Each structure stands twice: as C-alpha cells, then as structure tokens.
Amino acid sequence: MSRGLRLIPIVLLVWLVIGLASQMVERSVPQFALAPAVNSKPGLNSADLVSGQPRLVNIFASWCVPCIGEAPVLAELRRRGVSIDGIAVRDTPNALNAFLARNGDAFERIGSDRQSEVQIAFGSSGVPETFLIDGKGVIRRQYIGPLNASNIPGMVRELEQAR
Amino acid sequence: MKRFALLIAISTAQPVLAESNLPPAYWSNRELPNAKQEAQAEALMEQLRCLVCQGQSIADSDAELAGDMRDLVRRRIAAGEKPSAIRGWLIQRYGSWISYRPTDEPAAWPLWLARVALLLAGAWLIRRRVRLKARG
Numbered sequence: 001m002s003r004g005l006r007l008i009p010i011v012l013l014v015w016l017v018i019g020l021a022s023q024m025v026e027r028s029v030p031q032f033a034l035a036p037a038v039n040s041k042p043g044l045n046s047a048d049l050v051s052g053q054p055r056l057v058n059i060f061a062s063w064c065v066p067c068i069g070e071a072p073v074l075a076e077l078r079r080r081g082v083s084i085d086g087i088a089v090r091d092t093p094n095a096l097n098a099f100l101a102r103n104g105d106a107f108e109r110i111g112s113d114r115q116s117e118v119q120i121a122f123g124s125s126g127v128p129e130t131f132l133i134d135g136k137g138v139i140r141r142q143y144i145g146p147l148n149a150s151n152i153p154g155m156v157r158e159l160e161q162a163r
Numbered sequence: 164m165k166r167f168a169l170l171i172a173i174s175t176a177q178p179v180l181a182e183s184n185l186p187p188a189y190w191s192n193r194e195l196p197n198a199k200q201e202a203q204a205e206a207l208m209e210q211l212r213c214l215v216c217q218g219q220s221i222a223d224s225d226a227e228l229a230g231d232m233r234d235l236v237r238r239r240i241a242a243g244e245k246p247s248a249i250r251g252w253l254i255q256r257y258g259s260w261i262s263y264r265p266t267d268e269p270a271a272w273p274l275w276l277a278r279v280a281l282l283l284a285g286a287w288l289i290r291r292r293v294r295l296k297a298r299g
Contacts, residue, residue, distance in 0.1 A: 024255075089183065114185060117235065123257050125228070125257070
C-alpha cells in the first residue's frame with residue numbers, strides 16, 4: 001500500500017473532528033431573554049450583548065466542578081476591565097449565591113437558563129464554555145472547557161481586535 | 164504527530180458528568196398527549212446525537228442535556244414546528260454531526276461513494292471468479 005493511501009483514514013478522521021465546535025462562531029448571538037439568576041444582579045438578554053463593546057459570556061453552573069477552577073481567571077479578566085456576563089445552567093439562586101461567595105463573582109449580569117435552552121441556542125454542549133462577542137453582537141470565538149491563566153493574554157488581544 | 168495526538172485527545176475527551184440542581188425538564192420524560200406528534204418527536208429524537216454521551220441518541224440517554232433536548236423537541240413539535248425545521252435549527256448550531264441521518268454535504272461524500280465502490284468491487288470479484296471457473 002502506498003504512503004498516500006495509508007493517510008486516507010487519518011485525513012477522514014480529522015475532517016470529521018473539525019466539525020465538533022459550535023457553528024455559531026461568526027454569527028450573531030441567538031435571540032433570548034433570561035430572568036435574573038440571583039437577586040443582586042440583572043438577568044441577561046440578547047440586546048445586552050450588542051453593546052458596542054466586546055465582551056465575554058460565560059456559560060457555567062454552581063454544580064460544575066471545573067467552573068471553580070476558572071473563577072480566578074474570570075476575576076483576573078474582570079480586573080483588566082473585561083465585561084463578563086454569565087449564563088447559569090440548571091441552577092438555583094441559593095446554590096449560585098453560595099458558589100459566587102466562595103469562588104468570586106466577576107459577572108455583571110447572570111441569566112438563569114433552567115432547561116439549558118439558551119446553552120443549546122449558543123451551540124454549547126457543556127459547562128464551562130466561554131463565548132467572545134464583539135461590539136455588534138457577533139460571536140467571534142468559543143472557548144470549550146475551563147479557562148486557565150495561559151488563556152488571558154490571547155483573550156485580551158482578541159477582545160482588543162473585536163472592538 | 165504530537166499535535167495530532169493532542170487534537171484527538173481533546174476532541175474525544177468526555178466532560179465530567181455532574182448532576183445539576185434542578186429536576187428534569189417537563190417534557191423530557193413525558194409523552195405528548197397527541198399520539199401523532201409524539202411519534203414525530205420520537206422519530207426525530209432517535210436521530211439526534213446526545214452531545215455529552217457520544218454514541219447514544221437523545222432518546223436513549225439519561226444525561227440532563229439530552230433530557231433538555233427532548234423537552235425542546237417535544238415543545239417545538241407541540242407548537243406545530245416541523246421535525247425537519249428543528250433538525251435544521253440544531254444543525255445550524257452544532258453542525259450536521261448532531262444528526263445521525265447522513266447529509267449530502269461534501270463531508271459525507273465518501274460515505275455515499277463507499278456504496279458504489281463496494282458494489283463495483285463485488286462485481287469485479289464475481290467476474291473474476293466466474294472467469295477462473297470457466298477457465299478451470
């Protein structure tokens with residue numbers, strides 16, 4: 001068998017694998033309106049994400065263990081002036097308040113997504129995921145899984161570019 | 164090669180399954196009162212991939228996200244939406260990967276071509292056998 005032919009299964013696999021990320025990147029945020037997830041902050045709707053300023057939407061939950069790990073990264077981004085909104089998936093106000101008190105709270109608004117409906121509308125398949133949204137409300141990037149400190153410089157740069 | 168291995172590892176990694184703080188969505192484990200609509204919903208649910216438990220359809224899965232997707236499918240069908248429109252809406256978000264029904268997109272061409280190729284290979288094998296027999 002020639003070398004070229006042997007590569008065919010690998011090429012096919014890569015082809016299939018590339019299709020797994022959200023197809024919503026480079027599209028406008030979906031239409032949605034979520035009630036406040038906690039008493040101390042407003043809820044979130046699509047119009048909030050068309051703010052003329054690039055921002056982040058973090059899809060998370062108080063019952064999500066990796067979300068604890070990325071909380072300091074969100075706090076650092078907030079310190080650097082990044083606007084972050086949250087979508088809390090399948091959560092209760094009490095559990096969320098406890099989570100925010102323990103792990104820090106970098107969110108301007110948090111919408112309560114009780115049936116994962118908005119998560120699905122974003123093309124997200126788990127928590128945590130973070131979407132970078134430009135000033136016109138177009139999704140520019142999806143970060144799958146918990147953010148870590150090494151993401152920060154790249155994210156700050158991309159937010160700058162999304163202005 | 165290292166990068167490639169990493170790509171495979173990332174793309175096949177399973178998220179940690181955790182139970183959320185809320186009970187299952189209303190229509191996740193409840194049939195629609197209209198039998199025809201329920202049949203439509205079930206047919207569609209069997210063709211939609213569970214996102215957090217690869218290899219299962221949302222009809223087969225106990226995952227909460229699969230339950231929420233069943234709820235979404237049933238609510239939309241009860242509201243009069245066509246199954247093809249719901250499938251299209253989901254494909255717009257997750258790509259054709261979410262649907263078990265093969266598409267006619269270029270990514271699926273090898274799949275369609277494989278039938279023709281296998282048929283031709285079979286015909287060639289039979290022809291060779293027949294010839295060998297005729298000769299022997």
